[in-house]
Amino acid sequence: MTSEATKTTGTAAANAKAQPKKMYGRTKARVQKGLVYAAAVITFAVLLFLIAYILINGIPHLKPSLFEWTYNSDNVSMMPAIITTVEMTLLALVIAVPLGLFTAIYLNEYAKRGNKLVNVIRITTETLSGIPSIVYGLFGMLFFVTQLHWGYSLLAGGMTLAIMILPLIMRTAEEALMAVPDTFREGSFGLGAGRLRTVFRIVLPSAMPGILSGIILAIGRIVGETAALIFTAGTMAQIPGLLQSGRTLAIHMYVLSGEGLHMNEAYATAVVLLAVVLLMNALSALVAKKLTKK
Amino acid sequence: MxxxxxxxxxxxxxxxxxxxxxxxxxxxxxxxxxxxxxxxFLFANGLPAMKEIGFLNFLSGTTWRPGNDIYGILPMIVGSIYITAGAIVIGVPIGLLTAIFMAFYCPKRIYGILKPCTELLAGIPSIVYGFFGMVVIAPVVLDVAKACGANISSGATILSASILLGIMILPTIIGVSEAALRAVPNSYYEGAVAMGATHERAVFSVMLPAAKSGVLAGIVLGIGRAIGETMAVIMVAGNQPRLTASLLDGIRTMTANIVIEMGYATGLHREALIATGVVLFVFILLINLCFSVLKRRKDA
Known part of the structure; x- marks a missing residue:
């Protein structure tokens, strides 16, 4: 690392010598500085513009009629989609949170260092987090919908999403567990508590903020997900039972904007989606802040 | 007791x-x-179709016409690569420079606001990005192209998709690159400044090269995001399954191919779509492999 760095500074120095005048170097520095600031301005201007554009165009279309209980072709109410989104989120969390959390506990509290299995688990988690949502969607369709004969259903969609958010929950939980000082565990063992008691009474409570902020991020991903749900949960606009098809808000928006007949309602849905995402991000940051304060 | x-x-x-x-x-x-x-499940359902169509025919066939049982996904592979490359060209310079800003230029007070903003950028659902691309980016591209004399009728083009994806991979690139830049020991910077380098030279000639493999890992991760992106691309890329060289033509990606036709596909057509997913999956696995190799090298 060090030799690499000195080598590059060496070539940089050689470049500097090759440059005819000192002025050139100063201009170059100015250009670099200008580029850095310009890029930062572009990045955050795009973000601001996107949010402002959606809010300005969408808020006027947020009419009470869009929150009526039933959906029909005259009034494309988003209420069924909102309830489906809540159901879907709860279902995915109920499956993924215990799995992810317990995996993190196993990796961090139980597994011995250098355990081969731990490596395999880490590699598979990394793989999972890199798989795009459409591939999850395909798998969910092949396995849950077709192989297990669940059909397009809340359950199939929820299971697919659960696998999708598993790596996120696991990683954040593991980081939170790792941040708990070992002295906490030693103190607990010293007082005669077993491993299980130490984990549940001492380690988990102090890791809670980190775990929670991971779960909140996962909620954000579930709410915004489309590609993994189209062929697992389907696109029916109704309030679904466990084995019935339902569309979440994101899919609702996709269908509306695809039809092109209800653009105003699509804008309104985008506002609701953005609001949820903003709220989740703020919540997650708040919880994480609590963690660092301690 | x-x-x-x-x-x-x-x-x-x-x-x-x-x-x-x-x-x-x-x-x-x-x-x-x-x-x-x-x-x-992916391989078991996708490989038989590849075998039936012929492995080479499937991968290198330039015509996709399910009605006539002709399944060649080369246009879609090229489409995915094309749009991903475009996203990299647009997203990497902006993202990397923004990461440099965040790590070395940003005042602490502003950083507290901007950092959550990059996380927000990552949290916005792809469907909202896609919608934004459809109602803002595509029309602007259309207007500008027409003003420049191009003869096109729709703004759903490779260029629009590349711009949109370039924006979408920003948070990935910023996040990973910033972490890599911050991981470089401060003594490198101090050494450079002590030898008379300006802030810019210390950052660009010392810190950036030292963070190289971390930055590369971020770019690879961005490539993975871009190639796997589905809904946003469908809404701005035009989705014509064809080979084209013009930035102002529409094109279809592998991901779009799956979503657009899966709803009504049956038999071999459906299996060919799953096989498209398999090809995409293999691409992603290779990209993941690159990423973890780069990451290991950074850690070592």
Missing amino acids: NESALKQRSGWKNLRENIMHGVFFVCALASILAVALICV
Whole structure:
């Protein structure tokens, strides 16, 4: 690392010598500085513009009629989609949170260092987090919908999403567990508590903020997900039972904007989606802040 | 408490410990099981179609016409690569320079606002990005192209998709690159400045090269995001399954191919779509492999 760095500074120095005048170097520095600031301005201007554009165009279309209980072709109410989104989120969390959390506990509290299995688990988690949502969607369709004969259903969609958010929950939980000082565990063992008691009474409570902020991020991903749900949960606009098809808000928006007949309602849905995402991000940051304060 | 009761109690305790140890262990196997199931089901459903169509015909065929049972996905592979490359060209310079800004230029007070903003950028659903691309980017591209004399009728083009994806991969590139830049020991910077380098030279000639493999890892991760992106691309890329060299033509990606036709596909057509997913999956696995190699090298 060090030799690499000195080598590059060496070539940089050689470049500097090759440059005819000192002025050139100063201009170059100015250009670099200008580029850095310009890029930062572009990045955050795009973000601001996107949010402002959606809010300005969408808020006027947020009419009470869009929150009526039933959906029909005259009034494309988003209420069924909102309830489906809540159901879907709860279902995915109920499956993924215990799995992810317990995996993190196993990796961090139980597994011995250098355990081969731990490596395999880490590699598979990394793989999972890199798989795009459409591939999850395909798998969910092949396995849950077709192989297990669940059909397009809340359950199939929820299971697919659960696998999708598993790596996120696991990683954040593991980081939170790792941040708990070992002295906490030693103190607990010293007082005669077993491993299980130490984990549940001492380690988990102090890791809670980190775990929670991971779960909140996962909620954000579930709410915004489309590609993994189209062929697992389907696109029916109704309030679904466990084995019935339902569309979440994101899919609702996709269908509306695809039809092109209800653009105003699509804008309104985008506002609701953005609001949820903003709220989740703020919540997650708040919880994480609590963690660092301690 | 007498001795036997005590023994019994510790026996219970041991049993409970062991049971929960087992539970944790089984849960830990879930991710392995998930990856195995995904591989098995994708390959088992996709490979037979590839065999039936002919492996080479499928991968290098330039015509996709399911009505005539002609399945060549080369246009889609090229489409995915085309749009991903465009996203990299647009997203990497902006993202990397923004990461440099965040790590070396940003005042602390502003940083507290901007950092959550990059996380927000990552949290915005792709469907909202896609919608934004459809109602803002595509019309602007259309207007500008027409003003420049191009003869096109729709703004849903490779260029629009590249711009949109370039924006979408920004948070990935910024996040990973910033972390890599911050991981470079401060003494490098101090050394450079002590030798008379300006802030710019110290950052661009010392810190940036030292963070090279971390930055590369970020770019690779961005490539993975871009190639796997589905909904946003569908809404701005035009989705014509054809080979084209013009930035102002529409094109279809592998991801779009799956979503657009899966709804009504049956038989071999459906299997060919799953096979498209398999090809995409293999691409992603290769990209992941690159990413972890780069990451290991950074850690080492």
